[in-house]
Amino acid sequence: MSATTKTRTAPEGGPSTPSPASASAAARLLGDRRLPVLVTAGLFLAMYIGGLSRYQNYGFGEPQVFLNLFIDNSYLLVAAVGATFVIMSGGIDLSVGSLIGFTTMFTAWLVERQGLPLLLVIPLALGVGAFGGFLMGYVIHNFEIQPFIVTLAGLFLFRGLCLVISKESISISDSTVSSMAQTRVSLGLGELSIGAIVALVVLGAAFYVLHYTRFGRRVYAIGGNEQSALLMGLPLGGTKIAVYTVSGFCSALAGLLFMLYIQSGDPLHAVGMELDAIAAVVIGGTLLTGGSGYVLGTLFGVLVLGLIKSIIQFEGTLSSWWTKIATGVLLCAFILIQRAMTARKQT
Amino acid sequence: MSTPAVTTPSRWRALTHHHLFWPVAVLIALLLVNVPFTPDFFAIRMTDGHLYGSLVSIVLFGSPLILVAVGMTLVIATGGIDLSVGAVVAITGALTCSYISDQADQNALAGVFLAMGIGLVAAVLCGLWNGFLVARMGIQPIIATLIIMVAGRGVAQLITDGQIITINSEPYKLIGGGYWLTLPFSIFVVAAVVAVTIALTRRTALGLLVESVGGNAEASRLVGIRSMRIKIMVYMFCALCAGIAGLMISSNTSAADGNNAGLWIELDAILAVVIGGTSLLGGRFSIGGTVIGALVIQTLTTTIYTIGVPTQTNLVFKAAVVIVVCLLQSPKFRAKVFGARGRAAAPVTPAAPADAAPKMEVSR
Numbered sequence: 001m002s003a004t005t006k007t008r009t010a011p012e013g014g015p016s017t018p019s020p021a022s023a024s025a026a027a028r029l030l031g032d033r034r035l036p037v038l039v040t041a042g043l044f045l046a047m048y049i050g051g052l053s054r055y056q057n058y059g060f061g062e063p064q065v066f067l068n069l070f071i072d073n074s075y076l077l078v079a080a081v082g083a084t085f086v087i088m089s090g091g092i093d094l095s096v097g098s099l100i101g102f103t104t105m106f107t108a109w110l111v112e113r114q115g116l117p118l119l120l121v122i123p124l125a126l127g128v129g130a131f132g133g134f135l136m137g138y139v140i141h142n143f144e145i146q147p148f149i150v151t152l153a154g155l156f157l158f159r160g161l162c163l164v165i166s167k168e169s170i171s172i173s174d175s176t177v178s179s180m181a182q183t184r185v186s187l188g189l190g191e192l193s194i195g196a197i198v199a200l201v202v203l204g205a206a207f208y209v210l211h212y213t214r215f216g217r218r219v220y221a222i223g224g225n226e227q228s229a230l231l232m233g234l235p236l237g238g239t240k241i242a243v244y245t246v247s248g249f250c251s252a253l254a255g256l257l258f259m260l261y262i263q264s265g266d267p268l269h270a271v272g273m274e275l276d277a278i279a280a281v282v283i284g285g286t287l288l289t290g291g292s293g294y295v296l297g298t299l300f301g302v303l304v305l306g307l308i309k310s311i312i313q314f315e316g317t318l319s320s321w322w323t324k325i326a327t328g329v330l331l332c333a334f335i336l337i338q339r340a341m342t343a344r345k346q347t
Numbered sequence: 348m349s350t351p352a353v354t355t356p357s358r359w360r361a362l363t364h365h366h367l368f369w370p371v372a373v374l375i376a377l378l379l380v381n382v383p384f385t386p387d388f389f390a391i392r393m394t395d396g397h398l399y400g401s402l403v404s405i406v407l408f409g410s411p412l413i414l415v416a417v418g419m420t421l422v423i424a425t426g427g428i429d430l431s432v433g434a435v436v437a438i439t440g441a442l443t444c445s446y447i448s449d450q451a452d453q454n455a456l457a458g459v460f461l462a463m464g465i466g467l468v469a470a471v472l473c474g475l476w477n478g479f480l481v482a483r484m485g486i487q488p489i490i491a492t493l494i495i496m497v498a499g500r501g502v503a504q505l506i507t508d509g510q511i512i513t514i515n516s517e518p519y520k521l522i523g524g525g526y527w528l529t530l531p532f533s534i535f536v537v538a539a540v541v542a543v544t545i546a547l548t549r550r551t552a553l554g555l556l557v558e559s560v561g562g563n564a565e566a567s568r569l570v571g572i573r574s575m576r577i578k579i580m581v582y583m584f585c586a587l588c589a590g591i592a593g594l595m596i597s598s599n600t601s602a603a604d605g606n607n608a609g610l611w612i613e614l615d616a617i618l619a620v621v622i623g624g625t626s627l628l629g630g631r632f633s634i635g636g637t638v639i640g641a642l643v644i645q646t647l648t649t650t651i652y653t654i655g656v657p658t659q660t661n662l663v664f665k666a667a668v669v670i671v672v673c674l675l676q677s678p679k680f681r682a683k684v685f686g687a688r689g690r691a692a693a694p695v696t697p698a699a700p701a702d703a704a705p706k707m708e709v710s711r
Contacts, residue, residue, distance in 0.1 A: 092489065139670075143677040146627050148428070148489070152614055153669040160662025275497055288490050321504035321605075328498020335494070339484055 036285025036337060037297035043330075044304050047311070055314045063189035065310065067196070073306040074195035075100065075258040077299065079273060080280040081206045082250025084298045087281050088210070089243045090223040090290030091147040095136065095154030096251045097273035099129055101266070102158040103255025108170040108265025111177065118176045126252045132158065133248015137241035147244075155274070162267035169266035172259070181260045195257040202253065206295045219243060223290025279327055280305055283334050287342070304330065366624045369675055370639045373622070373668075377646045384654040397526045401649065403534075409645030410533040411436070411523075411592035413638055415612055416619035417544055418588030420637040421581045423620050426561040426629025427481055427488035429582060432589040432616060434499025435473050436609025439466040439590040440597030441506040444514050453516040462519075467590045473499065474586025478579030496613070503605035513602045523598030533595050540588065545634050554632075557581060561629030618665075619644055622672050643668075 032038075051060050059065065070077070079096050086093040103125050110121045132154065140150045172178075184191040210216035218239045221229040230236050258270060284301030286293025308326045362368060381388040381401070391400035415432050422429045443466035450458040473495055480491035525532045548554030559567040560574040568574045592612070597603045621627060622643050623636025647668060651661050674680045 139674075143674060143680045143683075145673050145677050149617075149621060149627065149669070149673055152617070153666045153673070155614070156662045156669065157666035160660060160664070160666055164657075164660055164663060275493070278493065279497060282490065288487050319504075319509055321501040321509060324501030325498050325505065328494050328501065331490075331497060332494045335480075335486055335490055336484070339486055 033292055034285075034294070035341060036334065037294050037300065039337060040284055040297055040300040040304060040334070044300050044307065047304065047307050051307070051311050051314065055311075058314060060314060064191070067187070067190040067192055069303055069306040069310065070196040070199065071193045072261075072309070073302050074193070074199035075254040075261060075270075076273070076276055076280065076305070077199040077302045078202050078250050078257060079254035080277040080284075080298045080302050081202055081295060082247040082254070083274070083277040083281050084206070084284075084286055084293065084295050085210070085219060085243050085250075086147075086247045087278070087286050087288060088223045088290055088293055089219045089240065090226065091140070091240070091243065092151065092278070092288075093133075093136075093154075093244065093247045093251075094148065094151040094274050095132070095158060096247070096254075096277050097270045097275075098155045098158035098162070099132060099248060099251035100255040100258055100270035100273055101268065102162050103129060103252045104259040104262070104269045105162045105165045105170070105265040105267055107256065107259050108172050109165050111174050112170050112172055112265075118174060118180075122256060125256060126249060129252020129255065130245050130249040133251070134241060134245040136248070137244030140244065141237045141240045159267070159271075165267070166265075167267065169264050169268075171264040177260065177263060181263055193261075195260050198253070198257060202250065203295065203299055210295055215239065215242065220291055223292070225291070276305065276327075279331050282338075283330055285334070285338070287338060289342075366633060367636055367639065369672070370623050370636050370643060373672065374639055374643045374646060377643060377650055381650055381653050388653070393529070398529050401653070403531065405642065405645050405649050406534055406537075407531040408649075409641055410531075410537045411595045411609075412612065412615055412619060412645060413537050413641040414540055414588045414592040414595070415585075415609075416616040416623075416637045416641045417541055417634060418585035419613075419616045420620050420623070420625055420632050420634055421544070421548070421557055422488075422585045423617070423625055423627060424557050424561045424629055424632035425578050425581050426564065427578065427582070428617065428627070429477060429492045429585045429589075430489060430613050431473060431477060431492040431495035431499055432585065432592075433609040433611065433613045434496050434503065435470050435586050435589040436593035436596060436612060437503035437603075437605050438473065438499055438506070439470045439593030440603040440608045441503040441512070441605050442466045442469050443519075443594060444512045444597050444603035445506055447514045447516050447519060448512050453514055454518060456518055459516055459518045463594055466594060467587060470586045470590025470593065471583050472586075474583035475579065477586065478582035481582065482575040482578035500605065503603075503608070505605075507603055507605045509605070511602050511604045515601065519598050520601060521598070523595040524601075533599075536591065536595070540591065541634065541638060548632075548634065558631055561631070563630075615644055616641075618669060621669075621676070624676070 048066075054060075079100060083093055083096060106128065107118075107121050107125050110116045110124070111118055136147075136150050136154050139145060140147050180194055183194050185194070185197060210219065218229070218234050221232065221234055222236060222239055226236065255270070259265060262269070280301035281293070281298050282288060282301070283304055284293070284297030284299070286297060305327060308330075309323055312320070312322055312326075378388070385401070388401050391398055391403060393399075415436070419429055419432065443462045446462035446465055447453055447459060450462075452458065477488075477492050477495060480486045480494070481488050484491075521527070521532050522536065523533055527535060548557065556567070556572055556577050559570075559572060560577045564574045564578075589609075589612075593609060596608055617627075619640035620632075620637050621640070623633055623638070623640035625632045625636060644665070647664060648661060651664055656664070
């Protein structure tokens with residue numbers, strides 16, 4: 001019953017129009033599903049303006065600083081989009097970071113040691129990632145083992161495979177890779193790297209798939225209530241497996257972007273990035289129980305995390321561990337907001 | 348197909364259905380794998396009044412994991428999970444070592460005890476926070492504990508100032524690296540914690556309460572169990588265990604490393620709990636199983652070293668073990684594979700795809 005009221009308020013509730021009954025305005029606001037996304041977007045703006053006023057003389061206001069957020073976090077954005085699918089369906093994927101590391105290692109090894117052309121290696125790496133995700137989804141669905149444990153096994157497996165390929169990092173000197181990494185697309189005000197553009201395309205595709213296709217609706221439905229989704233006759237298994245396949249594919253793509261960004265393969269690349277991805281998704285307002293959230297929120301989540309990093313760089317005196325602490329504090333704040341929202345829903 | 352399923356006596360059946368059968372079988376199998384490679388694997392010898400041997404070192408190196416896993420078992424039994432233990436390990440080690448390193452006399456007993464006390468109090472506070480978020484605020488445990496998992500490592504690095512603090516304190520060295528009565532001291536610590544936990548959960552009603560909260564928190568509340576208080580207590584206990592493990596790890600190396608101390612120990616601990624047969628859904632638990640599970644993991648690591656497999660394949664092995672153990676524990680998998688086998692006369696065709704799938708899974 002709460003779902004119906006939600007769908008009624010969501011399309012009409014324009015952000016600017018003040019409601020006539022001011023008493024219910026707060027309730028409406030709290031009930032609006034877009035609240036977490038708006039809060040994150042507001043936070044991002046506030047942080048950006050704060051940074052602007054503080055570091056104005058250091059060039060914080062230049063458009064390129066803003067665009068660098070996309071360039072420096074392109075891989076995280078892609079990984080977080082994949083994680084959004086999984087979390088939206090009520091699952092969790094811990095293998096993201098390992099799969100990213102594995103992809104950098106795999107491509108570096110094939111390109112540098114085996115001499116394969118990059119154009120052949122890219123589809124191969126994406127295929128391996130998607131297949132890994134497919135296998136995990138298959139086991140999760142068919143043997144009813146918790147996603148947490150299965151993807152944990154995936155985490156170990158892919159990190160282990162990295163080390164099997166090579167214990168040392170492989171730097172990539174392939175000319176195609178370096179020219180691709182150096183390519184910048186001018187936008188008038190500033191420029192974007194290929195990685196950032198790929199990430200934005202992935203974001204757009206994910207937005208379309210989640211909101212305008214049958215598959216997207218199934219993901220929401222399964223995350224909302226698996227039992228009812230099954231009773232409605234939705235293909236539970238197929239969707240679940242597909243969700244993990246998407247996540248595996250996104251992780252592999254993120255790995256390729258990371259490889260492009262850092263131009264090397266290392267068995268310890270992207271350790272713990274699954275936490276960043278999950279944190280970005282949560283900060284972006286996706287409910288961890290599944291069924292509610294927006295992929296655009298994930299974008300803002302990633303941007304907020306990226307902005308924390310750049311502010312710490314601009315500050316200069318703060319050390320890198322403040323990133324972790326700030327991420328944790330933000331995570332905590334957004335979880336409490338989510339909690340306040342769901343508590344309202346139940347009443 | 349070769350096992351004579353029809354003639355097996357019911358005792359064998361009872362044995363294989365005991366909840367500790369699979370974990371113990373895996374442990375024994377892993378231990379036996381070592382024998383062809385190191386014939387004196389089971390030998391324990393006495394040197395300088397200390398016992399040495401592969402078995403002793405497995406328990407010694409596995410003791411922090413056993414501690415963390417025991418705490419984790421209770422949390423998982425209430426239907427929760429605690430991802431923050433690794434960060435708690437790091438925080439405890441960092442606080443204790445930084446306090447000791449500030450002392451004029453690092454060997455003073457009072458200072459060492461105070462330092463350990465500070466570390467453990469911090470650990471318990473972390474547990475209290477987790478418990479508060481999970482029980483009072485009703486946040487999913489994975490997420491609630493993710494906060495400290497992310498922020499805690501930052502806090503630990505903040506305490507150590509991003510450095511690795513090394514200390515030189517004899518009394519502190521005892522916990523993780525010292526010997527007492529010819530055995531490593533940490534074995535006694537682990538034994539004491541395990542004994543106290545078993546006594547508290549199986550000799551009092553506490554274990555029953557934990558299981559009932561895990562089975563159905565709402566129903567337990569309605570029968571009059573203070574499920575909120577039980578949950579908070581369990582998280583505090585888990586953090587305390589992690590804190591002791593943190594003392595052990597930092598004492599063993601005489602250093603506190605905010606970045607790497609206890610890294611991934613939460614995953615190993617959860618793994619140990621699952622191998623030990625505790626359901627991740629909560630509602631039942633087995634401390635003995637968890638201890639065996641932790642020993643399985645440590646034995647696996649040791650085995651990989653001793654049989655001369657390149658150490659970098661360690662993680663791949665671990666992944667394979669996780670998958671095999673989880674598949675064996677999955678009722679659906681057993682029904683698909685062994686169920687088809689039990690009905691020997693049953694049509695073979697449906698069993699074939701079910702058989703093929705797991706094989707592909709294991710060999711990937």
